[in-house]
Amino acid sequence: MAAYFNVRVYGLLLNDNDELLVSDEQEYGMQFTKFPGGGLELGEGLVDGLKREFMEECNLEIEIVGHFYTTDFFVKSAFNNSQVISVYYLVRSVSPVNLVAKTVAFDFDGEGEVLQSFRWINLTALSIADFAFPTDKRVVELLQDEL
Template sequence: MYKFNVRVYGVLINQQQVLISDEQEYGYRFTKFPGGGLEYGEGTSDGLKREFMEECNAKVEVISHLYTTDFFVKSAFNDSQIISIYYIVKSLEPLKLNFKTKPFDFEGEGEGLQSFRWVKLTELKPEQLTFPIDQHVAALLVQHK
């Protein structure tokens, strides 16, 4: 039996910069757009709002659909197929995060670590992100900056 893993991500652009998340979990380090797994019973917009509240302690408004995975991607963590949905989002209040300037600049040690960085759209490169779908979305952003 094949499993699908539906994920929702927000592309938050502020002053020609995009917010990205550096994380350490499951023994891996990875860089991605903020967001995560959809929970059973959630719509995609509500799931994304919940993820931003959990990860960034921020309320966001979903502005528009940006991209949905249209190619096969196997999860890096299990045997599921990833389907990711990306939205352009707008913060409804100033973000109260300790923004970093270098990758994986975590506060603390161990698992479940996360830090956030702003990357200028003019300096964004797909290879700065870890996962194939995020890289594809970054390429779309670079093409349309």
């Protein structure tokens, strides 16, 4: 398989209690915690891709507040032979947040190969160890530096 770039876009959504929304997921036989968002589709811009991902995953309309971070080191995908480039934005909800938030990691409803649940984590409790992927870990470091 040839190598290629995999462009991903994620949103950092804070609530009024200084809690950050994270997504617990199970896919490809792995469980991992990441930020809401995902892969850019061909012909799609970063902002439109992030808005689509939030609508698909969270049924939530968002707006971009500002750019937070773009991958600045080499990251090979954990799932295929691609180089991952991730862009993170600070986002704000335009509509009320009505998603079901869990309090325990990987507390999925139902069964299947692909599962997802959401949690709010207080910024002061955010830990690099909670995240699986190197770029998310870097974003947590940067968030902690701002506290």
